[in-house]
Amino acid sequence: xxxxxxxxxxxxGKSTQSRMLSDRFDFAHISxxxxxxxxxxxxxxxxxxxxxxxxxxxxxPDEIVLELMRRRIQQHDWNYGFVLDHFPRTKGQADYLxxxxxxxxxxxxxxxxxxxxxxxxxxxxxxxxxGYTKRAVSxxxxxxxxxxxxxxxxxxxxxxxxxxxxxxxxxxxxxISGVFSRIxxxxxxxxxxx
Numbered sequence: 001x002x003x004x005x006x007x008x009x010x011x012x013g014k015s016t017q018s019r020m021l022s023d024r025f026d027f028a029h030i031s032x033x034x035x036x037x038x039x040x041x042x043x044x045x046x047x048x049x050x051x052x053x054x055x056x057x058x059x060x061p062d063e064i065v066l067e068l069m070r071r072r073i074q075q076h077d078w079n080y081g082f083v084l085d086h087f088p089r090t091k092g093q094a095d096y097l098x099x100x101x102x103x104x105x106x107x108x109x110x111x112x113x114x115x116x117x118x119x120x121x122x123x124x125x126x127x128x129x130x131g132y133t134k135r136a137v138s139x140x141x142x143x144x145x146x147x148x149x150x151x152x153x154x155x156x157x158x159x160x161x162x163x164x165x166x167x168x169x170x171x172x173x174x175x176i177s178g179v180f181s182r183i184x185x186x187x188x189x190x191x192x193x194x
Contacts, residue, residue, distance in 0.1 A: 002027060002081030003101055004187070005088070007158070008109030009150050010143075011119035012172040013179055017109065018085040020180050025189060028078035031085035035068050036060065059149075062092040069093075073101070094157045106161040107183055109172040113147055 006018045015031060022029035039047045053060055069087055088094040097103055120143055161167040168186045172179055
């Protein structure tokens with residue numbers, strides 16, 4: 001059973017690499033963003049709370065995120081393992097994972113802030129992304145605040161994973177296939193050509 005986490009700043013390729021790992025090795029791709037979007041689209045009971053929080057510009061609290069992730073992981077619809085896409089995001093979420101699941105590796109996709117900005121702007125120009133990407137283009141301060149918040153919350157998590165020896169540091173400036181090759185080599189997975 002393989003249990004991996006992919007963490008990185010906006011536009012570092014988290015979802016792309018998570019999906020590639022999942023598709024290539026038959027792991028379940030578990031994305032907190034996709035779970036939240038599903039609830040919003042299907043207007044579930046929790047969707048109203050989530051929408052209200054997002055409309056105020058606040059982050060969804062750990063209690064909601066953890067409940068959504070707990071339900072999803074406990075479905076056990078994965079044969080060979082799972083890849084968590086940008087979860088955990090906070091110390092509380094990381095503590096939950098350490099207490100409940102024996103994670104094999106945490107893949108940190110490292111991308112400098114200037115390249116994050118460049119990629120987000122490029123995505124917006126190409127018509128990718130939704131609310132956040134559009135807000136970042138019309139108001140660059142949104143992206144700066146989001147990045148500062150990301151670094152403040154993520155650094156302690158990365159340090160904790162590094163201390164346990166499960167952190168894999170990957171330079172996300174390379175091509176998609178180059179990053180994927182580095183990840184699979186670091187995880188000891190045989191991947192063949194993409």
